[in-house]
Amino acid sequence: MDLIEKIKRSGVSVAELSTKTGIPTGRIYKWLDGSAKPKYEDSKKLEDFLNNIPIENESADLSKQIGTIEERLIRLEGYATILFDTAVQSLSLSSGKSIATVRVELQSALAMVLKHSLEELRKGK
Numbered sequence: 001m002d003l004i005e006k007i008k009r010s011g012v013s014v015a016e017l018s019t020k021t022g023i024p025t026g027r028i029y030k031w032l033d034g035s036a037k038p039k040y041e042d043s044k045k046l047e048d049f050l051n052n053i054p055i056e057n058e059s060a061d062l063s064k065q066i067g068t069i070e071e072r073l074i075r076l077e078g079y080a081t082i083l084f085d086t087a088v089q090s091l092s093l094s095s096g097k098s099i100a101t102v103r104v105e106l107q108s109a110l111a112m113v114l115k116h117s118l119e120e121l122r123k124g125k
Helices: 003-010 014-021 025-032 040-050 058-095 099-123
Strands: none
Touching: 003 025, 003 040, 014 025, 014 040, 058 099
C-alpha cells in the first residue's frame, strides 16, 4: 500500500497529521489531491507516524478477502462433487458394478493419490 493510501485509510485528519508530524497541512492536501508528491524527509515522518497507528480498514479488507476465498472454495467443492459423482456413474455403467461399490473404490483410489502427493510435497519434490 502506498503512502497516500495509508494516509487516506488511517482515519487521521489532515490537521492531526500535520500536528503530529510537523508537516504543513497545505503540503499534505497537495499530496492527497495528487498535485504533489512527498519528499523523502516528509515520507519518513509520515511512515514513522502511520506505522504506529492501526489502519481502520485493514481488518475489514482481510475479512473481505477471506470471504472471497471461502466462496471460491465452496464453489470448487461443488464442482469437485459434481465431477466425482459423474465419474462414479460413468464407471458404474462401464464396469457393471453398483454405484456404491464404485464410489468406495474411487474414494480409496483418491485417498491413496492424495497421501502420495502429500508425501512428495513433504519430501520437497
